[in-house]
Amino acid sequence: MNKLWGGRFTKRPEQWIDEFGASIAFDQQLAQEDIEGSLAHVKMLAKCGILQREEAEAIQNGLLSLLEQAKKNELPFSAQYEDIHLNIEKHLIDKIGPVGGKLHTGRSRNDQVATDMHLYLKKHVQTIVSLIGNLQKVLVEKAEQHVETLVPGYTHLQRAQPVSFAHHLLAYFWMLQRDVERFKESLKRIDMSPLGSGALAGTTFPIDREYSANLLGFSSIYENSMDAVSDRDFIIEFLSNSSMLMMHLSRFCEELILWSSQEFQFIEMDDVYATGSSIMPQKKNPDMAELIRGKTGRVYGNLLSLLTVMKGLPLAYNKDLQEDKEGMFDTVTTVEGCLTIFAGMIETMTVNEEKMEQTTKQDFSNATELADYLAAKGMPFREAHEVVGKLVLTCIQKGVYLMDLSVEDYQEASDLFEPDIYEVLDPRTAVNRRNSYGGTGFTQVKLAIQKAKEIITEHVVN
Numbered sequence: 360m361n362k363l364w365g366g367r368f369t370k371r372p373e374q375w376i377d378e379f380g381a382s383i384a385f386d387q388q389l390a391q392e393d394i395e396g397s398l399a400h401v402k403m404l405a406k407c408g409i410l411q412r413e414e415a416e417a418i419q420n421g422l423l424s425l426l427e428q429a430k431k432n433e434l435p436f437s438a439q440y441e442d443i444h445l446n447i448e449k450h451l452i453d454k455i456g457p458v459g460g461k462l463h464t465g466r467s468r469n470d471q472v473a474t475d476m477h478l479y480l481k482k483h484v485q486t487i488v489s490l491i492g493n494l495q496k497v498l499v500e501k502a503e504q505h506v507e508t509l510v511p512g513y514t515h516l517q518r519a520q521p522v523s524f525a526h527h528l529l530a531y532f533w534m535l536q537r538d539v540e541r542f543k544e545s546l547k548r549i550d551m552s553p554l555g556s557g558a559l560a561g562t563t564f565p566i567d568r569e570y571s572a573n574l575l576g577f578s579s580i581y582e583n584s585m586d587a588v589s590d591r592d593f594i595i596e597f598l599s600n601s602s603m604l605m606m607h608l609s610r611f612c613e614e615l616i617l618w619s620s621q622e623f624q625f626i627e628m629d630d631v632y633a634t635g636s637s638i639m640p641q642k643k644n645p646d647m648a649e650l651i652r653g654k655t656g657r658v659y660g661n662l663l664s665l666l667t668v669m670k671g672l673p674l675a676y677n678k679d680l681q682e683d684k685e686g687m688f689d690t691v692t693t694v695e696g697c698l699t700i701f702a703g704m705i706e707t708m709t710v711n712e713e714k715m716e717q718t719t720k721q722d723f724s725n726a727t728e729l730a731d732y733l734a735a736k737g738m739p740f741r742e743a744h745e746v747v748g749k750l751v752l753t754c755i756q757k758g759v760y761l762m763d764l765s766v767e768d769y770q771e772a773s774d775l776f777e778p779d780i781y782e783v784l785d786p787r788t789a790v791n792r793r794n795s796y797g798g799t800g801f802t803q804v805k806l807a808i809q810k811a812k813e814i815i816t817e818h819v820v821n
Contacts, residue, residue: 381438382681383446388688390429392478393443396471396554398422399574401462403555409564410461418462421455443475444468465566467558469588469676474554476687478575480597481549483691488542490698491604492815495535497702499811501710502528506804509786510625510715511724520727521719521786524710525808526799532811534607541600548596552577553587559675560584585675591665591683598662601690605655608697612648615704619645624714629707632700647704651697658693661686719786723751725761728789729780736775746773 398419405415425447428434440446445468452459502525512522552572555562561584572580581587618625628645636642668682719725726747733743750772754760762784769776782788794800797807 382442382684383436383438383440385685385688386443386472386475387434387436387446389443389472389475389479389684390434390447391426392475393447393471394422394426394429395478396474396575397447397462398426399571400466400554402574403567403571404461404464404564406570407565407567409464409566414458414461417455417458418451421451421459422462424454425450442468442472444471465557465562465564466555467588469558470553470556470584473556473588473590474552474575476594476684477549477551477553477577480593480687480691481546481576483695484542484546484549484597487601487604487691487694487698488539490695490702491535491539491542494698494702494705495532495539495811496815497706498528498532498535499808499815501525501705501708502532502804502811503808505710505712506801506808507787508710508712508715509719509790511718511722512799518718518722518724520724521790522799523790523801523804524712524715525804529804529807529811531607531611535604536814538600538604538607541603542597545593545596545600548593550578551593552580553590554580556581556584556587559588589672589675589677589680591669591680594683594687595662595665595669598658598665598686598690601694602655602659602662604694605651605658605697608701609652609655611701612652615648615708616645616652619643619648625711627709627711628704629709631707632704647700651701654693654697658690661690716786720762721760723754723761725784725786725789726751728783728792729761732780732783733773733775738773738775 401410401415401418401422404410405412425434434450436446440449448459448463451462505524508524509521510524510527511518512520512527552568552575554571554575555566555568568580615626615628617623619628632647633643634646636644664686665683668679672679729747729750730740730743733746734740750761750764754764762781766778769780790799791801794803796803
């Protein structure tokens with residue numbers, strides 16, 4: 360069977376070489392985008408008088424028929440035709456005859472594949488933004504249930520200060536909001552049309568690139584044909600944004616895994632998102648959280664892979680660029696799946712409020728309250744820090760906590776202490792007093808929830 364580009368060649372490659380060079384095994388995922396791009400292209404060719412009306416109508420009808428088959432996954436593909444473009448063209452010619460070969464007038468596979476990927480990512484970035492918004496909504500709903508649920512806050516994975524559990528959850532809301540903003544911003548670079556740039560130098564045909572871009576819903580076109588066919592910045596940016604998102608999800612997963620352990624017992628994952636052990640009957644493993652944490656590595660790898668592919672490529676198109684797609688497809692599938700699973704995990708997890716609050720009373724995370732108490736009464740904070748440090752040491756030596764010391768113990772350390780110190784030491788008081796903007800005080804947390812709800816509404820509107 361002759362290649363569609365085989366006129367210059369006297370030999371055909373062996374089958375295994377064909378298979379090595381073919382991309383149809385993965386770029387068939389671009390079938391709908393490829394046909395959509397071709398529909399816009401043929402309409403433009405007709406508008407510009409490059410194709411006769413009857414020719415354009417025949418090609419358009421053939422493409423529409425192929426599009427319906429593609430939507431139903433009914434199109435067969437073959438490595439003999441290398442990639443999605445030649446497979447679709449072969450199907451078109453089989454369906455409507457030699458006139459189908461006129462579709463490729465004024466374009467190259469180089470601008471064709473770039474157009475396909477712009478269309479593909481534009482759709483999926485919008486889907487990802489929507490999925491992040493859904494996860495944010497679930498987080499806010501869970502936070503609203505736990506404004507006054509206390510939990511230890513940690514630094515260095517050591518108990519530091521008690522906080523509202525809602526405040527802790529909302530920290531991830533704001534991480535995700537930055538992810539949303541990054542993905543939305545990236546759409547400016549994705550929403551550009553390379554169609555009509557040809558192989559690298561444009562075309563001699565009197566095409567109208569703005570017209571085909573408008574048909575495809577692109578907001579702008581590439582200014583330089585060489586840049587248009589060789590640019591993969593928009594994919595790299597997508598992979599970078601996805602890596603950042605996965606890093607945030609992975610951090611959250613690490614906490615969910617810790618919190619669900621016997622040592623913490625802060626939460627329990629729903630059975631749907633956990634598995635058992637093949638040998639230990641008592642086990643309930645947070646496997647979905649572990650998988651999301653693990654899949655972060657593959658997304659990072661996809662970013663590094665494409666950066667490495669691109670780093671030494673001269674202009675314009677090179678076959679190396681065939682390696683841009685699998686990592687992109689894999690990242691889209693991974694990110695969309697992880698976001699969907701994550702929303703379910705948070706929505707269904709059980710929060711052990713009593714255990715959380717109990718732990719805030721069995722540590723020294725209220726020590727800062729003592730130092731602030733002394734500082735508010737005029738003692739320099741550094742001196743107050745030392746006084747409280749010695750009190751903590753006394754407690755450790757006695758095997759008690761700060762609430763267990765007597766008023767006399769406190770007044771021996773400093774005569775600024777008064778009986779009201781026990782109210783100050785109460786974890787609930789400690790949390791609620793932190794009422795600075797963005798703090799963990801209950802009033803501030805409620806304000807933060809309201810602001811988060813407004814942002815979620817904006818997601819829906821925009």
